[in-house]
Amino acid sequence: MDWNADHAGFVIAAYALSLAFVAGLVIYVFNRDVRIRKRLTLFEKTKK
Amino acid sequence: MQQFANPTRFLQLANRALPTIWAVTVILFAIGLYGALVSAPPDYQQGETVRIMFVHVPAAWLAMLVYTVMALSSAVAIIFRHPLADVAAKTAAPIGAVFCFLALATGSLWGKPMWGAWWVWDARLTSMFVLFLLYVGYIAIWQAIEEPTRAAMIARIVALVGFVNIPVIKFSVDWWNTLHQPASVLRMDGSTIDWSIRWPLLVLGVAYTFLFLALHLTSMRSEITARKLRNLQIARSGEA
Numbered sequence: 001m002d003w004n005a006d007h008a009g010f011v012i013a014a015y016a017l018s019l020a021f022v023a024g025l026v027i028y029v030f031n032r033d034v035r036i037r038k039r040l041t042l043f044e045k046t047k048k
Numbered sequence: 049m050q051q052f053a054n055p056t057r058f059l060q061l062a063n064r065a066l067p068t069i070w071a072v073t074v075i076l077f078a079i080g081l082y083g084a085l086v087s088a089p090p091d092y093q094q095g096e097t098v099r100i101m102f103v104h105v106p107a108a109w110l111a112m113l114v115y116t117v118m119a120l121s122s123a124v125a126i127i128f129r130h131p132l133a134d135v136a137a138k139t140a141a142p143i144g145a146v147f148c149f150l151a152l153a154t155g156s157l158w159g160k161p162m163w164g165a166w167w168v169w170d171a172r173l174t175s176m177f178v179l180f181l182l183y184v185g186y187i188a189i190w191q192a193i194e195e196p197t198r199a200a201m202i203a204r205i206v207a208l209v210g211f212v213n214i215p216v217i218k219f220s221v222d223w224w225n226t227l228h229q230p231a232s233v234l235r236m237d238g239s240t241i242d243w244s245i246r247w248p249l250l251v252l253g254v255a256y257t258f259l260f261l262a263l264h265l266t267s268m269r270s271e272i273t274a275r276k277l278r279n280l281q282i283a284r285s286g287e288a
Contacts, residue, residue, distance in 0.1 A: 010160065011097060037270075
């Protein structure tokens with residue numbers, strides 16, 4: 001990859017955008033999973 | 049197949065499979081990105097800009113694949129009343145919407161230097177935009193309707209009706225005159241792309257598929273847990 005080539009900024013923007021959205025999606029999915037499983041554990045604890 | 053209909057059995061399988069799926073995803077992305085950014089040569093016409101293809105095309109493939117998964121799951125939910133089918137369709141939608149948005153956005157970033165325009169209303173771009181609206185509409189149904197059974201029924205219909213758009217996207221470049229190029233990888237007469245550029249594209253296509261699988265299984269696990277929690281809360285409020 002020639003970083004100084006014509007239109008290299010468009011390539012960098014496309015990869016940066018993809019990375020940002022994929023990383024955001026992974027974080028969102030993981031956070032939700034951890035949050036819900038914690039809530040279930042807490043609920044089952046208070047039940048006892 | 050029936051044994052996987054049991055959410056508890058499904059959770060056990062998902063928990064066992066997820067670490068391996070995540071590991072394969074990371075390895076495939078590492079290999080694919082090396083091929084895309086280091087090994088693949090620049091195109092003789094497009095120069096370095098061709099590298100946008102390696103993130104644009106897999107995102108577009110996945111946007112269509114995920115919607116197909118949603119439509120199939122919705123059909124299974126209607127025909128077989130499979131308890132996990134609605135969960136599969138509902139949790140796939142936000143992931144597919146992100147892939148669809150990325151296909152549109154990276155396509156726009158590719159279009160500007162190649163076509164001289166960020167956006168054109170040609171058949172491929174318009175049908176892809178319609179797919180994005182279908183994703184947003186599907187997600188909105190689950191958010192807007194409080195009663196889960198009613199939301200599920202309407203969402204199933206939207207997913208199945210919207211599936212008509214998938215072959216339209218695929219064949220839009222053949223049926224109409226479009227600025228978007230015709231298919232160059234998945235063709236009856238073989239690919240028109242040189243192997244040096246094709247292999248990173250295929251590896252990243254598989255990497256995106258594994259990423260979807262990992263995210264989908266994790267989201268399904270969350271949704272099953274959330275439904276279990278809701279049922280327990282309802283049962284407790286009934287006891288009180």
